[in-house]
Amino acid sequence: MRRKLAAGNWKMNGLDENLQEIKTLSEVSNAHDCEVLICPPATLIHSMSRMSNDIAIGGQTCHANTSGAHTGDISAQMLADSGATYVILGHSERRADYNETDADVRAKTKTAWDAGLKVIVCIGESLGEREACNTIDIIGGQLSASVPDNATGENLVIAYEPVWAIGTGLTPTLDQIGEVHDFIRAQLERRFGAGVGRSVRILYGGSMNPKNAADIAQVSNVDGGLVGGASLKAADFSQIITALG
Ligand code: PEP
Numbered sequence: 219m220r221r222k223l224a225a226g227n228w229k230m231n232g233l234d235e236n237l238q239e240i241k242t243l244s245e246v247s248n249a250h251d252c253e254v255l256i257c258p259p260a261t262l263i264h265s266m267s268r269m270s271n272d273i274a275i276g277g278q279t280c281h282a283n284t285s286g287a288h289t290g291d292i293s294a295q296m297l298a299d300s301g302a303t304y305v306i307l308g309h310s311e312r313r314a315d316y317n318e319t320d321a322d323v324r325a326k327t328k329t330a331w332d333a334g335l336k337v338i339v340c341i342g343e344s345l346g347e348r349e350a351c352n353t354i355d356i357i358g359g360q361l362s363a364s365v366p367d368n369a370t371g372e373n374l375v376i377a378y379e380p381v382w383a384i385g386t387g388l389t390p391t392l393d394q395i396g397e398v399h400d401f402i403r404a405q406l407e408r409r410f411g412a413g414v415g416r417s418v419r420i421l422y423g424g425s426m427n428p429k430n431a432a433d434i435a436q437v438s439n440v441d442g443g444l445v446g447g448a449s450l451k452a453a454d455f456s457q458i459i460t461a462l463g
């Protein structure tokens with residue numbers, strides 16, 4: 219049985235004054251079996267990780283190298299040292315803003331695993347790719363090229379995030395979500411074997427909110443959500459955690 223995961227991606231949002239959201243989330247998290255993760259900006263990881271034992275904290279990216287002359291970057295070891303236990307890699311905004319490729323995501327994932335972090339690898343098709351009926355090909359290619367060997371149910375989470383659904387208020391139909399999640403599950407089982415393939419959690423991400431979370435949570439092979447905008451306020455994210463159960 220895979221434990222559901224409610225992961226909040228705060229992106230470039232959040233100041234010291236927003237740390238109070240964690241107190242509320244901590245109470246909600248206590249009342250549910252769902253694992254709760256917040257990925258704040260790097261500046262808040264240390265403080266946040268000391269506020270609650272009930273909520274996991276993660277980074278939003280890391281460098282593929284362990285240290286060195288990379289001004290402005292952050293290493294996986296630094297994230298872990300600050301109290302993070304997860305890192306999101308390959309988010310479509312990183313792929314678009316910094317030209318991150320599948321090969322980059324794969325290299326970063328290896329480094330993050332070496333630092334003891336669990337990795338959420340993001341994959342997803344653009345609107346043009348969906349309209350051209352290429353979704354499954356794109357997802358299959360990203361999945362095999364972004365995820366290194368040695369994946370386990372402990373160190374890897376996949377987030378299916380259609381690029382056109384992120385921050386737009388648009389979502390695929392439940393059938394479309396199910397089709398992609400079932401495909402990802404089958405690919406994981408084929409590559410890593412049934413044991414590992416069935417234990418890796420697959421999150422849906424893209425305009426998940428308190429209204430649609432319960433329906434999405436019922437879809438086959440949806441093991442939780444990666445949530446952007448609706449994770450910023452504890453009042454909204456709490457409802458998603460409750461919906462995921
Ligand atoms: C995201 O950025 O990962 C995301 C899913 O954003 P939103 O929930 O705002 O669409």
